[in-house]
Amino acid sequence: MRLFLHKLFHWEYWPFQVLYIPVYFQWLYFAFRSRSFFYFNACNPSLQNGGFFMESKKSIYDLIPSQYYPQTVLISENTSWENLEIKFKNSPLQFPLIAKPDIGLRGASVKKILNCQELKSYHEKANFDFLLQECIPYENEIGLFYVRYPQEKQGRITGIVAKEFLSIVGDGKSSIATLLAQNPRFAIQLPVLQKEYGSQLDAILPLGESQTLVPIGNHARGAKFLDYSDRITPELTQTFDGICRQIDGFYFGRLDIMFDNWIDLAKGQQFKIVELNGAASEPTHIYDPRHSLFFAWKELFRHQKMMFEISRLNHKKGHSFLSFKKGMEQYRLHQQHSLKIFAS
Incomplete structure (x- = not known):
């Protein structure tokens, strides 16, 4: 009951389908204007389905200069x-x-x-x-949202999210499982962690010793997201605009980056792009617990509008939208693939 109430009163845990209800209406409006339910296909012409579903990570890595990814x-x-x-x-x-x-x-x-x-x-x-x-040997991870309209000479960074991994600090008395249960954010992950770690969660960490249980900056895996958009600077923007412009056909999406420190990152040094996400990207800085639900909706509306505008501009340049038949076929393949992953 405690975890249920925590999820209920903290919108960041709401099911995707619930959170996005207002956004669906905006998507329908844009679909009507573009005469296509799958207009986002033209957003990033070089990515499968614009990077919305069924896109191969390896094929995306192949578009990025090799020095920038693992x-x-x-x-x-x-x-x-x-x-x-x-x-x-x-x-x-x-x-x-x-x-x-x-x-x-x-x-x-x-x-x-x-x-x-x-x-x-x-x-x-x-x-x-x-x-x-x-x-990647770097301890820091962010998601950097990049947008560039096709006619623009320079793109922009529209948001940055920092990620705190699921880590606990020992008190010298309590088991790892007990410490996890004390934090609602971590307790939600207990069933998955028990399956993965088993009896290792019964261990007692020495006082002050830290252990990272999920070294992956994913909100669904217990990471805490923090809005670091105040870290956007002209230097950082220029650096990553230069990098993103080397990725042919990429205009809209989020780069998940691991890096050593902010000074080197702004210079384009000591970092790796762990993921490049296209049309399905979320401006994940919205999940900072300090933000309201209305802030989240505002940012989702803002980014979906930019994706629509970029898609229409690319469409005018000859990049087609997905037909309804092809789009539904890709969606069904996505659903089948999702079942395979969750079953593994």
């Missing part, structure tokens, strides 16, 4: 364990590493892999194409 290896669904071992040994990767679906779903099935046994276990359960990726 070493990554694609493992096809039908790859045998023997061939995976060969591919891994011939790659520059080493443990620990990150495994994640090539077509992702809000952080589902993303896992830190520490050794060969864990990699084999992940491979046995995965019934989808997945990526093996080097662990």
